[in-house]
Amino acid sequence: MTRVLAAGDGFVLPALFDEALRGEPDVGDLDIAHLTAGWPTEPFGPVGPEGARVEEASGTEDDLVAALDGARVCLTQMAPFTSRVFDAAPDLQMVAVSRGGPVNVDLAAADRAGVAVAQAPGRNAAAAAEYAVGMTLAALRRIPLADRELRDGTWRGDLYAYDEAGLELDGATVGLVGYGAIGRLVARVLRAFGATVLVADPYTDEATASTDGVRLAELDELLRSSSVVSLHARLSDETRGMIGARELDLLPEGAVLVNSARGGLLDSGVMDSGRLPEALRSGRLGGLALDVYDVEPPPDDWPLHHAPNVVATPHLAGATKQTAHRAASIAAGEVARFLRGEPLWHPANEVARAHTEGVAS
Missing domain, CATH: 3.40.50.720 (NAD(P)-binding Rossmann-like Domain)
Incomplete structure (x- = not known):
């Protein structure tokens, strides 16, 4: 049984991540927990202390750490993956960010923690x-x-x-x-x-x-x-x-x-x-x-x-239902490939690239 956290928000709903991942073939038994951040009714912004913060994130480090308990993988859009979060989530192996760029993830901290990070280019x-x-x-x-x-x-x-x-x-x-x-x-x-x-x-x-x-x-x-x-x-x-x-x-x-x-x-x-x-x-x-x-x-x-x-207008260019579904689908595809031991299509950090090169060789 693979424990998964679907850390969504008011746009890319946790249920969309859940549905998309369960629709992927050969991913085994899944235990999917849900976490919902406040965006878009609450503006996103930097999260974390000075010098160790991430940008354009939504939610708190404490809520994310608690929800990640035992999770091997996480699908998210804006959850704040700071160095503190990675340090507090020893079971975590992979994060799939449903955005064109994972600015809410400290990629250097992910590399230090051995966590692969994927992204979702072209979703919107x-x-x-x-x-x-x-x-x-x-x-x-x-x-x-x-x-x-x-x-x-x-x-x-x-x-x-x-x-x-x-x-x-x-x-x-x-x-x-x-x-x-x-x-x-x-x-x-x-x-x-x-x-x-x-x-x-x-x-x-x-x-x-x-x-x-x-x-x-x-x-x-x-x-x-x-x-x-x-x-x-x-x-x-x-x-x-x-x-x-x-x-x-x-x-x-x-x-x-x-x-x-x-x-x-x-x-x-x-x-x-x-x-x-x-x-x-x-x-x-x-x-x-x-x-x-x-x-x-x-x-x-x-x-x-x-x-x-x-x-x-108030930052609405990507606000379509199709974008939300597409974002969840791309992120779920990356998680499914990771769980099946396949190359990632959209690696975002060195650990993810090493995984992709390793399973492709």
């Missing part, structure tokens, strides 16, 4: 891509503004005036900063609208770009040439704050900026200095669509609360 690619395109259309055509004004009793016929009219994707040049699974899906949809798509991504080659019908460009060239720029890069030391005052100045007059990837890609200095709100008020920036923020939720004194031409 379709949802996030559709949302990015929707945010782009909303900003270009000022759909939220028109909806809000009409329901408040104001008929904004002036939005049909030339100076107030929106822009089309057909014939537009759209720049995608980052070209992973989400970016590629966004490009496919944009090309169907008739847009020309530029891509800035050091990990994408000319052959891939040519096959997809997009053109590679350096970031500065992309910014100068695009009437819409959508961010899809992963947040790292290299990409943090990559769009700042200098980059905003490169955009054409009236361009639209969309960020549904990570808040940290946008330099907080352009917000704190008032540079971004002023660019929106002056029309230098035609629109801004945000689904992610440095601080979630934004504080009461957030400079963009009353800025014009802003579309803002």
Whole structure:
């Protein structure tokens, strides 16, 4: 009997992990316990003491340690796997994180504890891509503004005036900063609208770009040439704050900026200095669509609360039922492969890679 912890939350429910794992073949008898964290009604955030914390986690170390008692494997989305948790869970051998990146897991601590960690890349690619395109259309055509004004009793016929009219994707040049699974899906949809798509991504080659019908460009060239720029890069030391005052100045007059990837890609200095709100008020920036923020939720004194031409949503790009089922299924598949002694498809740490290489040889 294998003891398993399904550590879900209000989105990827423990029951989804349970159902997905029980549907896998040849995993033996399972004793699956459930733990539910507070996200998404409670914001995620760092968990653990300074110097030993993990990011974007939900729940407490104490609750997780108690629930892991005797567990050999765990499926989770946001449970805080800190070094303290690994030290307190001697039976644990494998953690499957149902996210594209296991930022809620201290991978070095997992390696020290001999615990394999797997991840779930692409789980929300379709949802996030559709949302990015929707945010782009909303900003270009000022759909939220028109909806809000009409329901408040104001008929904004002036939005049909030339100076107030929106822009089309057909014939537009759209720049995608980052070209992973989400970016590629966004490009496919944009090309169907008739847009020309530029891509800035050091990990994408000319052959891939040519096959997809997009053109590679350096970031500065992309910014100068695009009437819409959508961010899809992963947040790292290299990409943090990559769009700042200098980059905003490169955009054409009236361009639209969309960020549904990570808040940290946008330099907080352009917000704190008032540079971004002023660019929106002056029309230098035609629109801004945000689904992610440095601080979630934004504080009461957030400079963009009353800025014009802003579309803002509360980190919802991946929020589809299909994403939740897909996330649970990918994580369950990794656990099943581990239990069957098969190579993992999505190893995230050295122990997981060693397991995969060992059973494949």
